Amino acid sequence: MRILLGVTGGIAAYKAVLLLRLLREQGHAVRVVPTRAALEFVGAPTFEALSGEPVSTEVFDDVPGVQHVALGKGADLVIVAPATADFMARAVAGLADDLLTTTLLAARCPVVFAPAMHTEMWDHPATRSNVATLRERGVHVIEPASGRLTGVDTGPGRLPEPEDIAREALSLVDASLVGSTPQDQSQDQSQGQPQDQSQDQSQDLPQDLAGRRVVVSAGGTREPIDPVRFIGNRSSGRQGVALAQAAAARGADVTLVAANLAQDVTDQVDAARGASDRLACSVVRVESTAELRSAVRAAGVEADVVVMAAAVADFRPAATPDAKIKKVPGQGPAPIELVENPDILAELAHERLRPDQVVVGFAAETGDASGSVLDHGRTKARRKGADLIAVNAVGSGRGFGTDSNEVTLLDGAGDVVGQASGTKREVADAVWDAVVKLLP
Ligand code: C5P
Numbered sequence: 001m002r003i004l005l006g007v008t009g010g011i012a013a014y015k016a017v018l019l020l021r022l023l024r025e026q027g028h029a030v031r032v033v034p035t036r037a038a039l040e041f042v043g044a045p046t047f048e049a050l051s052g053e054p055v056s057t058e059v060f061d062d063v064p065g066v067q068h069v070a071l072g073k074g075a076d077l078v079i080v081a082p083a084t085a086d087f088m089a090r091a092v093a094g095l096a097d098d099l100l101t102t103t104l105l106a107a108r109c110p111v112v113f114a115p116a117m118h119t120e121m122w123d124h125p126a127t128r129s130n131v132a133t134l135r136e137r138g139v140h141v142i143e144p145a146s147g148r149l150t151g152v153d154t155g156p157g158r159l160p161e162p163e164d165i166a167r168e169a170l171s172l173v174d175a176s177l178v179g180s181t182p183q184d185q186s187q188d189q190s191q192g193q194p195q196d197q198s199q200d201q202s203q204d205l206p207q208d209l210a211g212r213r214v215v216v217s218a219g220g221t222r223e224p225i226d227p228v229r230f231i232g233n234r235s236s237g238r239q240g241v242a243l244a245q246a247a248a249a250r251g252a253d254v255t256l257v258a259a260n261l262a263q264d265v266t267d268q269v270d271a272a273r274g275a276s277d278r279l280a281c282s283v284v285r286v287e288s289t290a291e292l293r294s295a296v297r298a299a300g301v302e303a304d305v306v307v308m309a310a311a312v313a314d315f316r317p318a319a320t321p322d323a324k325i326k327k328v329p330g331q332g333p334a335p336i337e338l339v340e341n342p343d344i345l346a347e348l349a350h351e352r353l354r355p356d357q358v359v360v361g362f363a364a365e366t367g368d369a370s371g372s373v374l375d376h377g378r379t380k381a382r383r384k385g386a387d388l389i390a391v392n393a394v395g396s397g398r399g400f401g402t403d404s405n406e407v408t409l410l411d412g413a414g415d416v417v418g419q420a421s422g423t424k425r426e427v428a429d430a431v432w433d434a435v436v437k438l439l440p
Pocket of ligand 1: 344
């Protein structure tokens, strides 16, 4: 994996050296981008020697290579450790006055901050609000550890150990699925790797998505109520994963944004890869709607097609306390105030992150007194503005968690343009057949 390690100016910068060494030992290519202040703590030669890559802090170095864009776009993962209070404030403001901040703005991969500072600075309302904003935008901010700080004082604010940062950061990107391309896999085959023909359905499929980048969201979002509870839904992610696998098998470069997939679906993703299915997916794991939105938009900037198959929570708790909400004996439950989540699909459809991008949504519906499944689907297709909406009936064992599905495909005007039923993979292929017709 290509990891960009940002280091900012705090005393814990020395631990970034250990983190760098650990990541290199695990086989990752690491490019270190320190801030000027970080170099007051650890010298550039240390980072250069351990990473085997040049180190610079300025956008004006290597101008012909347009480094600040190339570094961000080329990374599979960005880790900033330590992230100072000042750096987080600059990231929130979107400043771009050195190589690290400009690189962050160009990055389209998971971004992890590991803050380190004194407890008072960590607890300051400005820092709390900056951390909340960063999390809302999809940055994964690791909780600082508690313990001995720079002086004799102790408390929360300590940089977690390098092993813990590496584990938490790497868990966001499924390393086994990143950086694998159909070309790599055909090389595997030519080197005599066994291939499970029954798994590799790409054998007979047209490569009509070759050279196309697609983003598929799958699963269901979870909105935290407090650190241990959440509001979630029953989506297993089966249809979304089938869409990702079908697209990969047809030659696409796929980013799967996976929100809390059922365990057997995650296992299926891993098993398919192990069986040399052409599942050339990058997998970005997310939990909440904010994280999913940020990951889909980040990958969507470069995508020809975005398919929103995830079940996204329409509402989230207005506030998420840092501590578990306690039951007070004798008092009833405290009400949970909800606020509306952004409609990611409608945003994508109305904004269009790229010209000619095809945007596809799903509508899981139940019929009721006000209309049939299809009536509701039609209304939704017109409201969302997507190019294609796959409407399916849910409830009574249909749709969620099952292996089969039945969808009616509507265009943006709500007119029926196709129908598909069968396994979720068959439905996925029918959706891609319809998408291919819309691609320029
Ligand atoms: O409005 P409804 O949730 O039924 O719409 C379903 C479609 O919209 C799905 O494609 C889902 O991924 C997407 N969606 C979204 N953002 C939301 C809610 C739904 O992108 N907040």
